[in-house]
Ligand SMILES: CC(=O)SCCNC(=O)CCNC(=O)[C@H](O)C(C)(C)COP(=O)(O)OP(=O)(O)OC[C@H]1O[C@@H](n2cnc3c(N)ncnc32)[C@H](O)[C@@H]1OP(=O)(O)O
């Protein structure tokens with residue numbers, strides 16, 4: 356069994372901050388399960404909507420339940436006019452994660468959760484609408500067109516690709532999006548989920564919980580790492596160049612985004628899965644640069660630092676091969692993780708006590724009041 360990570364110290368690392376039945380992370384150094392189901396089985400056999408149902412309703416749906424659930428989600432894809440209007444006013448150079456945050460927040464004004472009994476419907480609406488929000492804004496801001504937000508594709512991942520590219524995705528791309536959304540759906544008490552739970556613990560509304568979580572996911576130490584990983588691999592034209600570049604960065608003690616993890620000690624189980632799909636996509640597009648560069652980065656980081664790729668690293672090349680603009684990578688994470696965030700909000704609400712830890716004080720012992728006229 357792998358050595359567990361150093362606990363204690365900064366970042367609440369290793370400290371138990373609550374109870375969950377949703378997910379285990381790194382129980383044997385590397386494992387990941389959602390409600391007891393291994394991530395490799397879910398990525399191989401499940402649909403993302405099935406996984407969302409599992410997280411949110413507590414069990415895998417049967418055929419009828421899954422069909423009904425997908426039908427419900429398809430029926431919730433239409434944007435309210437007032438939200439369209441807000442999206443049309445957000446500038447082209449805004450970061451898409453800020454668009455997601457605003458989109459979620461505005462939805463909370465238009466379709467407010469006024470009672471917790473409405474939570475499932477509000478959650479399903481966010482799951483259905485987030486791909487529409489981001490693609491509607493993106494295509495309006497960048498191409499000046501108001502897209503039709505309906506599509507025949509019944510999967511959330513396929514719907515996103517169709518709205519983004521204006522055409523039905525091929526089978527491989529729809530499959531990879533499905534796998535990607537499953538891999539990103541849930542991860543125990545990660546920073547953004549914890550933010551959502553803190554917000555929920557004050558008995559706030561579901562849109563506030565998710566808006567806070569989106570802002571927390573945005574940073575490059577968390578979800579933003581997939582975009583940062585893309586920026587890194589794009590700098591290199593060959594694996595040798597990548598090796599040289601990385602060695603220099605390590606020497607300068609720079610952080611390499613897409614590597615390392617707060618909990619896993621040996622590997623992130625999501626990496627092997629998305630790496631395999633990235634390789635398939637590389638073959639499809641005839642790539643001879645990005646994928647080999649990514650593989651060399653992985654080898655160098657392990658050899659030099661025993662640091663492994665986390666979920667984000669091979670997502671960068673996989674998304675790129677499907678023609679997804681880099682700045683939309685983290686919003687895809689939102690489209691998926693909203694299932695995990697809201698499952699945690701439901702769990703927090705079921706057995707709530709306001710989350711309010713303590714701090715060790717290291718400020719001055721006693722400060723004598725100084726009238727304003729006498730201050731330096
Ligand atoms: C889906 C996700 O959110 S996965 C995470 C995505 N984030 C990234 O990829 C950002 C890059 N990675 C990191 O910054 C970190 O590995 C984190 C934030 C994920 C985890 O942070 P921590 O738990 O504090 O890392 P950890 O305790 O393993 O760090 C040990 C040492 O390795 C170093 N290290 C960890 N990750 C990296 C990295 N990616 N590049 C260079 N050095 C690193 C740390 O600086 C630390 O060195 P130090 O002891 O000299 O300070």
Ligand SMILES: O=C([O-])CC(=O)C(=O)O
Nearest residue numbers: 541542544545546617666
């Ligand atoms: O668990 C974490 O700290 C970060 C992570 O991998 C995730 O949220 O998917």
